[in-house]
Amino acid sequence: MAAMLILSCSEEQDFDQFDDLSVTPTVASSIFYLESDEEFINSVSAVNTFYAQTFNFDAFNEQFVAERLLEGTISYELENTTSKRLNITIEFLDEGGNILDVESLSIDPAPAQTETLEVAYGPGGKSLDILTNTSSFRVTGNNLGDATSISSEPEPKIIVRSAAEFLFRLK
Amino acid sequence: MRLGKLFFLTTFFGVASMWSQNKQLLYDFYEIPQSLMVNPGVKTSEKWHTGIPVLSGLYFQAATSGVTVNDLFANDGVDFTTKVRERLIEDMSKRDDFSTTSQIELFNVGFRGKNRPDDYYSFGVYGETDIIAYWPKDLAILAFEGNGGDNIGRSFDLSDLNLRGEMVNVFHFGVNRKMSNDLTIGARAKIYSSIFQFQSIKNSGSFTTTQGQNNIYANTINADMKLQTSGVQEIIDILDEDTSSTQRDLTSLFTRRVLLGGNLGLGFDAGFTYHLNPQTTITGSALDVGFIYNSKDIKNYTLRGSATNEGIDVILPEDINDLNNDLWQELIDEIEESVPFDDNDTSSYISFRPVKVYGSIRYDFGLAETSNKDCGCAINTESGQNGNLYRNSVGGQLFMMKRPRGVQAALTGFYQKRLGRTLSLKTTYTVDKYSLSNIGLGLNLQAGPVNFYILGDNLLGYRNVADSHYASLQFGFNIISWNDN
Numbered sequence: 001m002a003a004m005l006i007l008s009c010s011e012e013q014d015f016d017q018f019d020d021l022s023v024t025p026t027v028a029s030s031i032f033y034l035e036s037d038e039e040f041i042n043s044v045s046a047v048n049t050f051y052a053q054t055f056n057f058d059a060f061n062e063q064f065v066a067e068r069l070l071e072g073t074i075s076y077e078l079e080n081t082t083s084k085r086l087n088i089t090i091e092f093l094d095e096g097g098n099i100l101d102v103e104s105l106s107i108d109p110a111p112a113q114t115e116t117l118e119v120a121y122g123p124g125g126k127s128l129d130i131l132t133n134t135s136s137f138r139v140t141g142n143n144l145g146d147a148t149s150i151s152s153e154p155e156p157k158i159i160v161r162s163a164a165e166f167l168f169r170l171k
Numbered sequence: 172m173r174l175g176k177l178f179f180l181t182t183f184f185g186v187a188s189m190w191s192q193n194k195q196l197l198y199d200f201y202e203i204p205q206s207l208m209v210n211p212g213v214k215t216s217e218k219w220h221t222g223i224p225v226l227s228g229l230y231f232q233a234a235t236s237g238v239t240v241n242d243l244f245a246n247d248g249v250d251f252t253t254k255v256r257e258r259l260i261e262d263m264s265k266r267d268d269f270s271t272t273s274q275i276e277l278f279n280v281g282f283r284g285k286n287r288p289d290d291y292y293s294f295g296v297y298g299e300t301d302i303i304a305y306w307p308k309d310l311a312i313l314a315f316e317g318n319g320g321d322n323i324g325r326s327f328d329l330s331d332l333n334l335r336g337e338m339v340n341v342f343h344f345g346v347n348r349k350m351s352n353d354l355t356i357g358a359r360a361k362i363y364s365s366i367f368q369f370q371s372i373k374n375s376g377s378f379t380t381t382q383g384q385n386n387i388y389a390n391t392i393n394a395d396m397k398l399q400t401s402g403v404q405e406i407i408d409i410l411d412e413d414t415s416s417t418q419r420d421l422t423s424l425f426t427r428r429v430l431l432g433g434n435l436g437l438g439f440d441a442g443f444t445y446h447l448n449p450q451t452t453i454t455g456s457a458l459d460v461g462f463i464y465n466s467k468d469i470k471n472y473t474l475r476g477s478a479t480n481e482g483i484d485v486i487l488p489e490d491i492n493d494l495n496n497d498l499w500q501e502l503i504d505e506i507e508e509s510v511p512f513d514d515n516d517t518s519s520y521i522s523f524r525p526v527k528v529y530g531s532i533r534y535d536f537g538l539a540e541t542s543n544k545d546c547g548c549a550i551n552t553e554s555g556q557n558g559n560l561y562r563n564s565v566g567g568q569l570f571m572m573k574r575p576r577g578v579q580a581a582l583t584g585f586y587q588k589r590l591g592r593t594l595s596l597k598t599t600y601t602v603d604k605y606s607l608s609n610i611g612l613g614l615n616l617q618a619g620p621v622n623f624y625i626l627g628d629n630l631l632g633y634r635n636v637a638d639s640h641y642a643s644l645q646f647g648f649n650i651i652s653w654n655d656n
Contacts, residue, residue: 025314035485
C-alpha cells in the first residue's frame with residue numbers, strides 16, 4: 001500500500017486555467033413605469049406637456065455595475081388607448097444635468113398597436129458610456145393632439161414600460 | 172482577480188478534499204486500539220495501550236460526489252469556462268456536497284481495570300474539523316447565467332445554500348465491558364470544546380423574474396435565510412488587525428478554546444459486540460450523539476422578508492404632486508425595508524454534532540490456534556469461544572451519518588486476513604454516493620509492544636489522484652501491552 005501511495009500518479013493539471021474563466025451573467029430588471037389617464041392629460045395639456053419629471057437613477061453608474069457592464073438592451077413599450085397622439089421623451093442626464101442621450105417615442109391615437117423600441121448598448125450599439133455616466137432620467141410626456149376628446153376605449157390611458165437586460169462580467 | 176482565484180481554488184479543493192467520516196477500514200479492526208473510537212463496545216484484548224502523542228491517530232480522508240480536480244483542471248485543451256459550465260454548473264446537483272473532516276489524536280490511553288479485568292478504560296483528546304457545504308446549484312446558476320435570457324420565469328431556490336462547519340477539541344473517557352463471553356458493550360462520554368462553529372442549514376425562499384403585472388419584468392424575492400456563527404468573529408477581528416501580534420493572538424485564542432475556554436458541549440458514543448456463535452459476530456455503534464451550546468462570540472446574519480420590484484413607478488394623476496426626484500433610492504430603501512439584512516443578532520444557539528451509526532456482521536473461519544499469552548486472551552477465553560484466533564474474517568458493514576440534507580449511507584464488504592499475531596490485513600469494498608469502486612486496504616503490524624497501522628481507501632483512485640472521487644489515509648503508532656494473567 002505504501003508503494004501504491006508512493007507510486008500514485010496524476011494527469012497533468014493546469015491550475016492557471018482559472019484565469020480563463022469567464023462569468024458573464026445576464027441581468028434583467030424593469031426600470032420605470034409611467035401611466036396617465038386621458039382625463040389627466042386633457043386637464044394639463046394647455047402647454048402640451050402633461051408630465052415632466054427628473055428623477056435620480058444611479059443603477060448603471062454604481063461603480064460595481066459600471067466596471068462590469070459589457071453590453072445590453074433597454075426596451076421600451078408604449079401603449080395608448082387615448083384619443084390623441086402622444087410623445088414620450090426620455091433624456092439621460094449626467095451628474096451635472098447635461099444631456100447624454102435622448103430617446104423619443106411617439107404613438108398614434110387608439111386603436112394603435114403597442115409601440116416597442118429596443119436600444120442596444122455596447123459593441124454594435126450606442127456607447128456604454130451613456131449608461132455608466134447616467135445619474136438621472138428626465139421623462140417628458142407631450143400631448144400632440146387635442147385636450148378635449150375622450151377615447152371610447154374603457155379607461156383610456158397612456159402606459160410607458162421600460163426594462164433593461166444587460167450582460168455583466170463578474171469574472 | 173487574485174482573491175477570486177484564491178477563493179475558487181480554495182472552494183474547489185474543499186470539494187476535492189471532501190472528507191467523509193466513514194472509517195470502514197478501522198471499524199471492528201480490533202487489533203488496533205483506535206477501533207475503540209468507532210465502537211466503544213469492540214472486543215478488546217490489551218492490558219493497556221498508549222498512543223504515541225500526535226502520531227497515534229492521523230486521519231485524512233477525501234472524496235467528491237461531483238466533479239473531480241481532473242474534470243476541471245486537466246490540461247486537455249478544452250475551454251475552462253465550458254468545463255465549468257458543463258461539469259460544475261450543469262452536472263452537479265444540490266445533493267452533491269463538499270465537505271472536509273479531519274481528526275488528529277493528541278493522545279489516547281487505555282488500561283484494563285485492576286479490580287475489574289473485564290473493564291477496559293480509555294481516554295484521550297482529539298481535534299476534529301468537520302465542514303460540509305452542499306453545492307448551491309440554483310445560486311451558482313444565478314451567478315453564472317443571471318436572471319435574464321432563458322432564466323426569465325425560473326425560480327431560483329434559496330434553500331440551495333446549505334452549509335455547516337466546526338472545529339472542535341474533544342475530551343473523552345470510555346468504558347468497555349465484557350458482559351459475557353458473547354457480549355461486550357461500551358460507552359464513551361465526550362466534552363466538546365468548540366473553537367468555531369457556523370451553520371446555515373434551514374434556509375428557504377426563492378428569487379424569480381417573471382413578466383410584470385405593470386412593467387415588463389417583476390423581480391420577486393421571498394427569503395428566510397440565516398447564517399449562525401460562533402467563535403468566528405474574534406478570529407476575523409484578529410486577522411483584520413494584521414499586526415505583529417496577530418500570530419500570537421491567534422495562538423492564544425486557539426489555546427484558550429482548545430482547553431475548554433470556548434463554547435462547550437456534551438455527547439456520548441455507545442456500542443456493542445455480540446457473538447451469535449463462535450464464528451459469527453455482530454456489532455453496532457452510535458457516535459457523537461451530542462450538542463454544543465454556542466453562547467460566546469456569536470454573530471448571526473439573517474435575510475428575511477419578501478419584495479417585488481417592477482422598477483420606478485409613476486401613476487398619474489396620483490403621483491403628480493410627488494416631486495421627489497430620488498425615486499431610485501426610495502425604491503432601494505423600500506426593498507431593503509421589506510427584506511432586511513440583519514447582522515446584529517447575537518442570540519445563542521445549539522448546534523448538534525453529526526451523529527454516526529455503524530453496524531456489521533462478521534464471519535470468522537480458518538482456525539489457527541488457541542490463545543497465547545500475547546493476545547490478552549485471558550479476558551476472552553473463558554468459554555474457549557472467543558480466544559480462538561481465526562485466520563480469516565469476512566463480513567459486511569453499514570455506515571450512516573446524519574447530514575443537513577438527510578442521512579448519508581455507505582455499505583461495505585470486507586475480508587480480513589491474520590498472519591500470525593504480528594500482521595493483520597483488511598481489505599474493503601465500499602459503495603456510497605461518492606464511489607462505486609472504492610477498494611481499501613488496511614495493515615496492522617505488531618512488532619513486540621509497538622503497534623503500527625495504516626489504512627488507505629479507494630486505492631484504484633491512486634492511478635490518477637486528481638481524477639479520484641474518494642481517497643483516505645489513516646495511520647498511527649501505539650505501544651500496547653497484552654494481558655499476561
